[in-house]
Amino acid sequence: MRRSPAALLFAALSLVGCSTYQAPAHPRPALPLPAEFAERYRLPEPPREDYLVPLDPARRLWRGRLTCGTEHPEFHLLLPPGEPRPFLLCMPILAGGGDLMHWVAQFMAGRGYAVAWSARVESAMHPDHDTRAVERLLRRSVVHNRAILAWARTQPFCRADQQAVLGISTGGILAGTMMAVEPQLCGGVLILAGGDLPDLLEHTAEGRIARWRAHRRAVDDLTDAQIGARLRVDLTSDPARLAPYIPTRRTLLVSAAWDDVVPRRNQDILWEALGRPQRLQLLALGHYTAAIDVILPTQVILRHADAFLRER
Structure with missing residues (x-):
């Protein structure tokens, strides 16, 4: 007998060991982003496409670059065949992770999304970066990803009214900020992310x-x-500080019980600040065993993310 997707998801969750927490029945509404905050992440001009070249036509894999003022966002793109698709923008981890992002994109493209994953702006947490440089890099990263979203809205493969973001680790923190500055997003999946970044950076x-x-x-x-x-x-540029401007109902938070990279208190700070959105808690797993080094938990997370986004 063929099992339903819901039954398969439940079985996978049972194997990995997860707890799910639903959002409140009447979640608090997001506040409008103040003008001073919006200015920090403003696009200097509409993005222009420098190139979009095929890397693997059989798999519909492309590489692109944009110009937006003095910034040059780069990205890869996987396009399922057929009609315009919901667009999912994925954001990378702190270092490495190219293979992981490609695998995530393949998985979600197989479920019908047009998927892009952005390149890092530059090396993060370089020893020469002072605290102000860390903030500048976060702001530039948000601008790069906003430019990709703006470009995608003009493309025939994208359903402009169905855009979402997904980020892992550092990418999850960026995805939270994106949810505040892009209120038209249908959903955001924040995987292994946390809030109160000064505390997180002090104790990770x-x-x-x-x-x-x-x-x-x-x-x-x-x-x-x-x-x-x-x-x-x-x-x-801390998602916990920007949480009043992030819609609770459109946010999915994925966390790991034994995470010492994003400590449990920082996971909980973000969850509370966001108004207790829907949460998937991975039991007996840490930061790398949850979604970076092990395939089964990642599949479980992405199936849950897909189900969440389809309801938005």
């Missing part, structure tokens, strides 16, 4: 960030607490 076990903290201690003669204080002044 992620190696690159730990090395960045060590460099800042040595160069600036600061303690971790002093670095955190500077981040609280300089780092404003």
